[in-house]
Amino acid sequence: MIHPCTRREILLGGATLSIAMLGSANSLAATRTLARTRIKRLVSSCGIEAWLVQDSTVPLIAMEFALTGGATQDPPQKSGVSHMVAALLKEGSAGLDFKAFHKRLDRRAIDLHFHSTHDHFRGSLCTLEDNADEAFDLLRMALTSPRFDAADVERIRATVLARLRHDSTDPSSLAHRKFLEVAFGDHAYARPPGGSLESVPEVEVADLKDYVRRVIAKDTLKIAVVGDVDPGVLCKLLDKTFGSLPTNAETTPVPDVVAAKPPQRVFIPLDVPQTIVTFGGPAVRRNEPDFMATYVVNHILGGAGLTSRLFREVREKRGLAYSVREHLLWLDHSAVFLGKSGTCADRAHQTVEEIEKQVRYIAEEGPTQHELDDAKSYLKGSQMLALNTSSKLARTLLQHQLDKLPINYFETHNAVVDGVTLEDAKRAAQRLWGEGLLTIVVGRAPKHAAQPTTMPAGTAPSPDAEQLDASPTAPPN
Numbered sequence: 001m002i003h004p005c006t007r008r009e010i011l012l013g014g015a016t017l018s019i020a021m022l023g024s025a026n027s028l029a030a031t032r033t034l035a036r037t038r039i040k041r042l043v044s045s046c047g048i049e050a051w052l053v054q055d056s057t058v059p060l061i062a063m064e065f066a067l068t069g070g071a072t073q074d075p076p077q078k079s080g081v082s083h084m085v086a087a088l089l090k091e092g093s094a095g096l097d098f099k100a101f102h103k104r105l106d107r108r109a110i111d112l113h114f115h116s117t118h119d120h121f122r123g124s125l126c127t128l129e130d131n132a133d134e135a136f137d138l139l140r141m142a143l144t145s146p147r148f149d150a151a152d153v154e155r156i157r158a159t160v161l162a163r164l165r166h167d168s169t170d171p172s173s174l175a176h177r178k179f180l181e182v183a184f185g186d187h188a189y190a191r192p193p194g195g196s197l198e199s200v201p202e203v204e205v206a207d208l209k210d211y212v213r214r215v216i217a218k219d220t221l222k223i224a225v226v227g228d229v230d231p232g233v234l235c236k237l238l239d240k241t242f243g244s245l246p247t248n249a250e251t252t253p254v255p256d257v258v259a260a261k262p263p264q265r266v267f268i269p270l271d272v273p274q275t276i277v278t279f280g281g282p283a284v285r286r287n288e289p290d291f292m293a294t295y296v297v298n299h300i301l302g303g304a305g306l307t308s309r310l311f312r313e314v315r316e317k318r319g320l321a322y323s324v325r326e327h328l329l330w331l332d333h334s335a336v337f338l339g340k341s342g343t344c345a346d347r348a349h350q351t352v353e354e355i356e357k358q359v360r361y362i363a364e365e366g367p368t369q370h371e372l373d374d375a376k377s378y379l380k381g382s383q384m385l386a387l388n389t390s391s392k393l394a395r396t397l398l399q400h401q402l403d404k405l406p407i408n409y410f411e412t413h414n415a416v417v418d419g420v421t422l423e424d425a426k427r428a429a430q431r432l433w434g435e436g437l438l439t440i441v442v443g444r445a446p447k448h449a450a451q452p453t454t455m456p457a458g459t460a461p462s463p464d465a466e467q468l469d470a471s472p473t474a475p476p477n
Contacts, residue, residue, distance in 0.1 A: 039397065039407055044235035046243035050223035051397050051407060052231060055390070059129040061227035062390035064398040066120040068220035068332075069251040071193035073211065080195015081207050082116035082215075084156055088208065089114050091152040093141035098152055101138070110135045112142070118189055119254075119332040120402065121215055126391055129228045132237060140241040143216055148205050157200060164197050171270055171442040172340070175278035178266055178440045183259040183280065183336055217249035218242060224397035226390040256333045258282055263436030265352070267445070275348040275443025276340065279355060283328055283335040283432060286403045293420045293428035295328060299375045300367045300425075301358070301433075302326025302339050304382075307374065313358050314341065320351040330403075337432060345444035352439055363433035366426030380414045 040052045074081040090105070090112055092098045105112060111126040112135070123143075127135035167173035177192055184190035195203070221242060225234060259282040284294040302310040302325050310324045326339030343351045367375075387393045400409050 039410070040231060041407055042231055042235055042238075044239045044243075046218075046239040048218065048221065048223070048235075048238040048242050050225055050234065050238060051401065052224075052229075052234060053226040053393060053397070054229065054231065055226060056228045058390070059228045060390060061125075061127055061129055061132055061135075061225065061229050062394045063125045063223065063225045064122070064391070064394040065124075065221060065223045066122045066398055066402060067216055067222075067249070068120060069215040069249060070116045070120045070122075071118050071191065072188040072254045073215055073251055074188075074191065074195075075207065076188075076191075077199065078195075078203050078207055079191040079193070079199045080160065081203055081211050082121060083194045084153075084160060084200070084203055085146075085208050085211050086114040086116045086121065087156045087160070088148055088152060089142040089146050090138075091156065092147035092149055093138075094145040094147070096141070097147070097149065101142075104134065104138060108134055110138065112139060114142075116193055118193055122398075124391065124395075132229065132233075136237045136241045140244075143212075143242075144244055146208075146212060148208050150205070153205060153208070157203070160195060160200050161197065164195065164200065168197065169270070169272075171272050171274070171276040172278075174268055174270065175276045175340075175440045175442045178268060178442075179278050179280060179338070179438065182264060182266060182438055182440070183282075184257060184334070185260065187257045187334075188254060189257065189331065189334060213246075214250040217246040219248045220251075221245075222398060222401040224394045224401065226394045226397070254333050259334060259336045260438060261435060262438045263356075265439045265441065268440070268442045269445050270442050272443060273344075274342045275345045275351075275441060276342050277348065277352055277355070278338070278340050278440040278442075279326075279352075279437045280336050280338040281433070281435065281438050283330070283337045284428070285335045286330040290424070290428050290431065291330075292416050293424035294432055296372065296375050296379060296417065296420050297362070297367055297425045297428045298326060298328055298337060298432065299379060300371045301362055301429075303375070303378075309358050309362065309371075310339070310341075310355060314351065314354050318350075318354060320347055320354060324355065348441055348443060352441065356437060356439075359433045359437060362429050364430075366422070366429050369422055372420070372422055372425055376417050376420065380417050383413070384410075 038053070040054065042050050042052055044050075069082075071079065071082050090101060092101050096104065104110075108131040109128065110131060111124070114121070114123045116122070123139070125135055125139050167177075180192070181190050223238065223242075229237075259280075262281045283298075284291050300309060302308050304325070306312075306316075308325070310326065314320050314324045315322065321341045321343040324339065324341035326337060329336050329338050339355070341351060341355065387396060400407075406412070
């Protein structure tokens with residue numbers, strides 16, 4: 001049986017959200033209004049705020065919520081606490097042990113999940129409308145009275161450690177972890193949110209309980225709900241679920257940080273068939289005026305699809321890699337751009353050099369007007385067309401709140417994209433890539449490996465990593 005929360009739904013009925021429809025490359029750039037919806041801001045009697053899209057097309061309710069304070073609130077020597085809390089909250093609560101709690105979830109086909117990111121502790125709930133009372137009550141129990149039974153803690157710990165052992169020999173995981181270490185030094189963002197083989201065994205039940213006490217509170221709570229629920233009924237459900245949480249969180253302040261200045265290269269030897277190249281550098285934060293210009297120009301260089309410059313130059317023209325992509329990662333206290341490619345060991349150096357050439361070229365010359373127009377068309381359409389389920393729309397509305405965007409952002413998004421000029425895009429490209437790249441290469445040692453160079457203070461490499469020469473090469477023709 002297909003779970004109700006995984007079905008494709010016709011969501012948008014009402015009156016304010018416009019969605020752009022993409023045509024083919026040779027067709028007229030047309031915008032077709034597929035659907036419109038009204039987003040309501042609710043505040044319950046207990047002061048719980050939520051954004052609601054009320055839709056009765058399908059009799060289900062999807063809710064996404066977040067609290068400020070994800071992995072950055074882990075004790076410095078015990079990274080992975082928030083990750084373990086997320087895994088354990090639905091493993092038993094109050095008078096229900098692991099089996100009893102899951103039996104109630106399964107009996108009503110209630111989909112309940114938690115996870116921790118760098119900045120937020122997040123949760124999702126999806127249920128049929130008829131089962132809303134029980135679903136929200138189970139969520140309340142998970143948040144307010146988790147059991148953290150010893151057997152459950154050790155079972156989850158064993159699962160986490162098994163994944164970490166796998167990641168210790170996975171080139172993509174090693175490259176990503178090393179990138180964060182090089183980029184953020186001794187900042188909390190450098191610590192892996194899922195913990196490490198050294199830190200996870202040190203996590204105690206007291207650490208888990210203390211994290212819940214400090215982080216799960218009403219003052220940082222953001223909620224988005226989409227589905228078949230009356231606003232008044234939803235307010236009562238929110239009060240019952242979140243109303244008894246502590247009023248204020250006791251989180252540790254997290255300082256802003258700018259990622260390490262490129263260029264740098266780090267090589268991690270690993271005897272695997274495919275070499276992984278992870279690259280990136282400092283980017284533009286979500287609240288900065290140049291963010292949208294940066295978002296658009298980043299799509300031109302390495303965004304989704306088969307038309308990005310990196311895909312065209314690295315894969316199509318030279319056959320150096322099967323895929324190469326890049327995206328922006330904006331956090332509450334920093335931002336980076338982050339890309340990845342995989343290639344064979346004897347072509348890794350050439351792949352890195354070609355990526356760097358393309359990065360320097362767009363930094364110096366910027367995009368063309370044709371590239372800019374195509375990127376705008378794609379971004380205006382694809383982002384909206386992706387909102388084809390209740391859960392996806394709820395996640396997007398929650399992200400808008402976390403990004404401190406206005407409730408009518410759906411109405412203004414296309415105009416913001418259209419407002420990016422060629423001069424804006426060129427300025428953003430220079431700011432984003434003008435200094436070069438932080439590059440992590442994981443794989444079999446290349447014959448041309450240079451002598452190790454000196455890392456900046458606070459970014460010392462691990463014992464199994466050595467520096468590669470990061471001298472620039474000429475831009476492409």
